[in-house]
Amino acid sequence: MSYIAMNRFKIRPGREDDFESIWRNRESHLSELPGFREFRLLKGPQTEEFSLYSSHVVWDSHADFDAWTKSEQFRASHRNAGKREGESPIMGHPQFEGFETVLHEA
Amino acid sequence: MSYIAMNRFKIRPGREDDFESIWRNRESHLSELPGFREFRLLKGPQTEEFSLYSSHVVWDSHADFDAWTKSEQFRASHRNAGKREGESPIMGHPQFEGFETVLHEA
Numbered sequence: 001m002s003y004i005a006m007n008r009f010k011i012r013p014g015r016e017d018d019f020e021s022i023w024r025n026r027e028s029h030l031s032e033l034p035g036f037r038e039f040r041l042l043k044g045p046q047t048e049e050f051s052l053y054s055s056h057v058v059w060d061s062h063a064d065f066d067a068w069t070k071s072e073q074f075r076a077s078h079r080n081a082g083k084r085e086g087e088s089p090i091m092g093h094p095q096f097e098g099f100e101t102v103l104h105e106a
Numbered sequence: 107m108s109y110i111a112m113n114r115f116k117i118r119p120g121r122e123d124d125f126e127s128i129w130r131n132r133e134s135h136l137s138e139l140p141g142f143r144e145f146r147l148l149k150g151p152q153t154e155e156f157s158l159y160s161s162h163v164v165w166d167s168h169a170d171f172d173a174w175t176k177s178e179q180f181r182a183s184h185r186n187a188g189k190r191e192g193e194s195p196i197m198g199h200p201q202f203e204g205f206e207t208v209l210h211e212a
């Protein structure tokens with residue numbers, strides 16, 4: 001059964017396009033990794049304080065996710081995080097949540 | 107681009123199997139509906155207070171999700187909700203969050 005690694009991001013109002021651009025313009029190396037199935041960047045509900053986004057990466061197993069976090073691709077993709085100029089579109093830190101698939105229908 | 111309807115559930119410690127059984131034993135009619143792609147029941151992080159679960163339904167569009175909420179299948183699947191005997195394994199109400207897909211890699 002698959003494992004889904006999610007991060008929840010609170011984005012400052014008006015900075016949604018900046019946040020999406022960071023993702024659109026990044027070099028993704030996920031598909032090079034064993035066990036990678038699917039990636040999604042998702043836009044969720046908006047409040048006066050922030051817009052909620054969530055990133056989902058579906059892996060074959062928790063072990064595949066774990067191997068990714070120890071890979072050169074992971075280090076490369078996080079090298080520039082937090083180094084951009086000006087105020088970040090992200091409020092605080094992203095909130096990580098890992099999920100095991102219990103049931104699946106498709 | 108796809109739309110994902112999520113519900114977050116806080117489950118009382120020790121009642122995880124009861125909660126999973128409700129899902130395993132339900133009659134699912136999702137695959138009868140236009141625009142249905144995928145369903146997942148996911149088990150997330152556990153704290154002393156609760157175990158977090160999340161249900162994900164991937165639809166072709168928000169309109170397909172919306173049509174489902176107005177369908178006979180939706181009414182049938184929610185008919186028995188909250189009518190079971192004894193204390194529910196779910197603490198409070200599930201928290202709904204809908205997400206539009208911004209980026210997708212597979």
